[in-house]
Amino acid sequence: MDDERPARFEAVYRQTYGRITAYAARRCDSPQDAADVVAETFTVAWRRMDELPPGEEATLWLYGVARRVLANHRRSEARHRARNVGLDARMAGLYEDSPDSGGELMEIAQIFRALPDDDRELLSLVAWEGLERQEIATVLGLSRNAVRVKLHRARRRFSRALTEAGVRFTPESRLIQKERSL
Incomplete structure (x- = not known):
């Protein structure tokens, strides 16, 4: 043994x-x-x-x-x-920061860090760890449905924060870009 x-x-x-x-x-x-x-x-x-x-x-x-x-x-x-x-x-x-230091990515990272801890963790488990909802539920000790709801809300809060900062996601390019005023 x-x-x-x-x-x-x-x-x-x-x-x-x-x-x-x-x-x-x-x-x-x-x-x-x-x-x-x-x-x-x-x-x-x-x-x-x-x-x-x-x-x-x-x-x-x-x-x-x-x-x-x-x-x-x-x-x-x-x-x-x-x-x-x-x-x-x-x-x-x-x-x-210098003007060419990737300020937009830093702004996105700053917005991400400003999210509540639970939102950051959920989004990270999906994006970085590639976990499915059931696996996330196991990691966090939640039901799969609770993960679904919390994940939806976390994504919505992140999207809203990006929009408020003038950062937008373009599905065609799959890039996050800063809106530029013309």
């Missing part, structure tokens, strides 16, 4: 490491933060091996663990930022 635990963990680790790392990397500001989230996620998995479901469900379970680890990480970061507000303001003036 003792030999099965490390072997099972190693198999799950090999199978899911890439997906969990990508999940964390897309949600963290730095590779170091992502590495910390991944390490903590697999530490929890090791400690709770008895709760780890078999097969593909293990990946969804690990997404849920990573989501909670990331939430803890963000709370810790928020406390840290609150302590350093003055320094951040002084440093921001030193690193202003």
Whole structure:
């Protein structure tokens, strides 16, 4: 029995490491933060091996663990930022964006970051992780119908925020573009 635990963990680790790392990397500001989230996620998995479901469900379970680890990480970061507000303001003036630095994409990213945490997570699970509604329901511990409703509302809020900022989506080009006044 003792030999099965490390072997099972190693198999799950090999199978899911890439997906969990990508999940964390897309949600963290730095590779170091992502590495910390991944390490903590697999530490929890090791400690709770008895709760780890078999097969593909293990990946969804690990997404849920990573989501909670990331939430803890963000709370810790928020406390840290609150302590350093003055320094951040002084440093921001030193690193202003140049006109050619992809300001539109930065504006879209800023709008996305301004969405409520739950909206960002839902949209990210669809766009970045490629999960279906049932898989998202498993990760978040919700019903499939609740995910459908929440996802619809999150998309509507994101679309509304983009529209209010003058950013529009053109289906023909599949690009997000800034409306230009002529």
